[in-house]
Each structure stands twice: as structure tokens, then as C-alpha cells.
Amino acid sequence: MKTRIQDFSIVLAAVILIAASAAHAYGHGTRDEQPPAEEQVCDAAGLYGAAYGLCVAFCEANDCDSQDGPDSKACSTLRIHYAKQTGQIFFPCETIWTPQIP
Numbered sequence: 001m002k003t004r005i006q007d008f009s010i011v012l013a014a015v016i017l018i019a020a021s022a023a024h025a026y027g028h029g030t031r032d033e034q035p036p037a038e039e040q041v042c043d044a045a046g047l048y049g050a051a052y053g054l055c056v057a058f059c060e061a062n063d064c065d066s067q068d069g070p071d072s073k074a075c076s077t078l079r080i081h082y083a084k085q086t087g088q089i090f091f092p093c094e095t096i097w098t099p100q101i102p
Contacts, residue, residue: 045092054082059093 042055057078058064064075083089 039093041093047086047092049085051082051085054078054085055091055093058082058091065091065093065095 039060041059042052045055047055058075062072062074062078064072064078079089079091082091
């Protein structure tokens with residue numbers, strides 16, 4: 001009887017740890033704390049093919065748009081390839097500031 005209680009306790013502890021880890025990992029593994037599966041900026045931009053894949057890698061998977069400071073090498077490489085594919089320097093997820101003239 002004592003071993004069944006110990007076995008149950010171990011299984012219960014494992015389930016609690018896995019559930020807590022899964023709940024914490026949902027969205028917390030990315031810089032913007034939004035899971036890539038929920039981000040739709042590349043879908044909304046109407047991209048397809050290689051441009052769509054590069055957009056997903058830059059905006060959703062790597063969250064290059066939410067980094068502070070200079071781009072990492074991966075983000076810079078994605079930007080170069082995106083520019084070759086689309087002729088655009090900025091990804092759809094990047095906010096472009098335009099001054100307002102009063």
C-alpha cells in the first residue's frame with residue numbers, strides 16, 4: 001500500500017510540473033510573449049512563398065521586431081533575403097515612424 005501511495009505521489013508531482021511548465025511556456029518563450037501561432041501579421045500582409053517564410057521567421061519566430069538595440073546576425077540575414085525577394089527593406093511587423101506635419 002505504501003508503494004502505491006509513493007507511486008501516485010511521484011506521478012502526481014510529474015503531472016503538476018509538466019502542466020506548470022506548459023502553461024508558463026505558452027507565449028513566454030518569445031520576446032513579445034505572444035506565441036507565433038497566434039501572430040498573424042504575415043498572413044494579413046498577403047505574403048506568399050519565400051517572402052512569407054522570411055516574414056514568419058523575422059516577425060513571429062525570432063521576434064526580431066521587438067529587439068532592443070542592433071539586429072542580431074540572424075535578423076540581419078533575414079532582412080537581406082527579404083529585401084531580395086520583395087524589394088522592401090522593412091517587414092510588415094515593423095512600425096515605421098512618419099513625422100506629422102501640423
